[in-house]
């Protein structure tokens with residue numbers, strides 16, 4: 415099948431390479447010329463495990479362009495553009511812009527993978543007069559290709575049976591359970607899923623705060639409650655909170671959307687509030703072990719919002735960096751993949767030069783650093799170190815003073 419992809423970010427590229435691997439012809443369109451040019455030279459604009467290799471393997475079946483007319487004979491066109499929040503509300507301008515441009519050139523079925531509030535697919539149908547399916551994406555950055563190939567479920571929201579069947583057929587190779595719904599339900603499923611996960615993390619982070627007061631270990635609590643099948647062990651890691659391009663914007667988008675239609679999502683709003691306090695927690699723990707940070711050099715280990723990605727969007731690590739700067743600290747950082755305006759140095763230099771260290775992302779290479787870090791004031795914001803191997807000037811989220 416000939417498939418168009420509009421928006422060549424994590425979601426668009428993962429969808430593209432995975433469907434190309436299934437033998438489909440892919441036409442990718444993006445408004446970002448640099449991005450398209452890089453892809454035409456086989457250079458993905460983002461780091462994602464396996465992406466560059468998959469792009470190269472399937473390059474013959476993949477075309478990239480800034481010109482929407484290349485979508486003219488696509489049978490299915492995925493919309494995978496960004497849907498940021500602006501002033502706490504979802505901004506759908508990119509989706510509607512894509513829809514208007516698709517309308518000018520194409521006749522295929524539109525499948526919306528971008529995360530959008532209920533009612534959006536109906537509006538895209540009004541704009542384009544084409545068949546529109548809501549097919550939300552649940553991939554995790556850092557595992558994007560695996561999750562696209564082997565999703566836990568495929569959600570297909572469609573008010574047109576034939577169009578829904580076509581998208582269902584496209585993903586049938588995944589063997590995942592398929593949930594057929596209305597477009598509004600499919601759109602809401604995505605927000606319900608992300609909000610629930612955000613609530614779960616904020617919940618364990620509140621328990622972590624309590625553990626610090628009581629000198630209990632939140633990891634012990636999390637392990638014990640996670641063995642209860644009704645709770646499950648996933649998303650129970652206490653830390654500096656959730657960031658990234660999805661949870662922060664999606665929780666804001668759905669809570670403001672809910673208020674607009676006359677409902678208040680109190681639990682999700684509380685989860686957002688708990689999350690906003692996490693960087694202050696890191697600073698509080700650091701001050702406990704090194705006193706005031708003014709005029710001192712603090713090394714932040716990890717800038718990406720989570721390991722195995724170079725994505726720093728809404729990264730809590732960067733919020734910690736800003737807080738430290740506001741407090742008058744000199745900040746240096748090390749991250750295996752991510753970059754920012756912070757002075758980036760090697761891992762060894764970061765530790766050697768620092769008066770204090772905060773571990774802000776749980777990259778695997780930070781495990782086992784105890785011998786190098788011992789003796790320095792350290793805050794383990796992601797619980798990667800063994801507290802038994804650390805000295806007095808050590809604090810970890812959810813641990814208290816040992």
Ligand SMILES: NC(=O)c1ccc[n+]([C@@H]2O[C@H](COP(=O)([O-])OP(=O)(O)OC[C@H]3O[C@@H](n4cnc5c(N)ncnc54)[C@H](O)[C@@H]3O)[C@@H](O)[C@H]2O)c1
Pocket residue numbers: 420421422423424425426443444445446449494495496497508509511512527528529530551552553554555659660
């Ligand atoms: N990143 C994730 O982990 C993830 C997971 C599930 C769902 N989502 C959702 O999928 C959507 C895309 O996310 P992403 O992380 O891939 O975004 P991204 O920001 O990495 O990429 C979006 C791309 O769309 C392009 N774009 C914007 N407007 C365009 C237009 N009118 N025409 C063509 N291209 C346009 C941008 O230039 C950019 O390259 C968002 O709604 C997001 O919430 C993301």
